[in-house]
Amino acid sequence: VAGDTEPPGRLRGGDQEAFDQLTRRHHASTVRLAATHAADRALAGQAARDTWLDPLEGNDGQGGLEVKTWLFRLLIGRAAAAGAREDRPPAGDPAAGPGRFVATGGWACPPRPWPEDAEQRLCAPRGRQLIGAAPRGLPEAPRRVVLLRDGEDLTSGEVGQLLQVNQASPRVLSAPRAGAPPPGPGAGGRELVS
Amino acid sequence: MAWLRTGIVCRKAADYLEDALPPRDRSRLEAHLAGCPHCTEYLRQIQITISAAGQAGPHPLPPGACNELAALYPRWRSSQHQPS
Numbered sequence: 001v002a003g004d005t006e007p008p009g010r011l012r013g014g015d016q017e018a019f020d021q022l023t024r025r026h027h028a029s030t031v032r033l034a035a036t037h038a039a040d041r042a043l044a045g046q047a048a049r050d051t052w053l054d055p056l057e058g059n060d061g062q063g064g065l066e067v068k069t070w071l072f073r074l075l076i077g078r079a080a081a082a083g084a085r086e087d088r089p090p091a092g093d094p095a096a097g098p099g100r101f102v103a104t105g106g107w108a109c110p111p112r113p114w115p116e117d118a119e120q121r122l123c124a125p126r127g128r129q130l131i132g133a134a135p136r137g138l139p140e141a142p143r144r145v146v147l148l149r150d151g152e153d154l155t156s157g158e159v160g161q162l163l164q165v166n167q168a169s170p171r172v173l174s175a176p177r178a179g180a181p182p183p184g185p186g187a188g189g190r191e192l193v194s
Numbered sequence: 195m196a197w198l199r200t201g202i203v204c205r206k207a208a209d210y211l212e213d214a215l216p217p218r219d220r221s222r223l224e225a226h227l228a229g230c231p232h233c234t235e236y237l238r239q240i241q242i243t244i245s246a247a248g249q250a251g252p253h254p255l256p257p258g259a260c261n262e263l264a265a266l267y268p269r270w271r272s273s274q275h276q277p278s
Contacts, residue, residue: 016267023263032252045259052266110232114239122246131243132250150247156212 023052026068029152033072036143037079051075069154073162076144141165203233207240 010018030048031041038044054074065073102108121127135143135151141163148159159165203226209215210223227234 011267014271016264019267020260020264024260027259027263028252028255031255049263049266052263053270107232111235111239113235114242118239119242119245122242123249127246128250131246132253135247146247150244151250151252153248156214 019052022067026071027052029068030071030075032151033075033144033147034079036140036147047075047078051078054078068152069158069162072148072152072154076162203230204236207237211237211240211244 011022027048030051031044034044034047034051035041038047051071051074115121122131135146138146144163145159145165148154148162149156154162203223206215206219206223210220215223227237
């Protein structure tokens, strides 16, 4: 499955090894994305497994997309078709909620500085655990943005296209909510400054 | 400073980090950052979080998941060869 961009005709031609390579490479990510709309991990696993049938059946053109992006599109399409709850972001500016700034300007509650080695700490096992769990606290749409943009390294354009977000940066959906502590991985951020 | 009053620095942070701000807005934001340690720290924390999130991969598949997936393929193949 060289390059991951070639149409998976080898799959339809009976290449089990190609199929195994693709699933080993992308199934865990597909399950993680499925978990943004599935009620539990077992259902997420099932949704991801079902998604693999689409490339086999050739139900949807790949359209030049990388296999991973294509799979994600198929999965999101399946979720929408199944009537998965839509969790739209609240109207208005999610970052500039009341209480974050004083009336005359400036921070009412400025972010507590993180230590110099914050990144190393977040990349250590405990930090990874916190970062990995943090998106679960987000609503569906921003959670998908974080997973796709940061976790899967898709471009902003790809994320916008997949999620049908018409914004310069879909990441704005994952901006901190009004009243939330300044950025960071929630408990992870608090742990860093404690 | 009017930017801060409306919280636009925070909202624009996403576009700034995606390099999606128009040049004029980018210059204004950077001028603000030069004099505001809190907003600078805010952006630094977002950047660190993004970087760390990129390194936190999905959970490994449970035991047996790969075999289960591998079995999906021959089942699909045999269903293709059955007379309709």
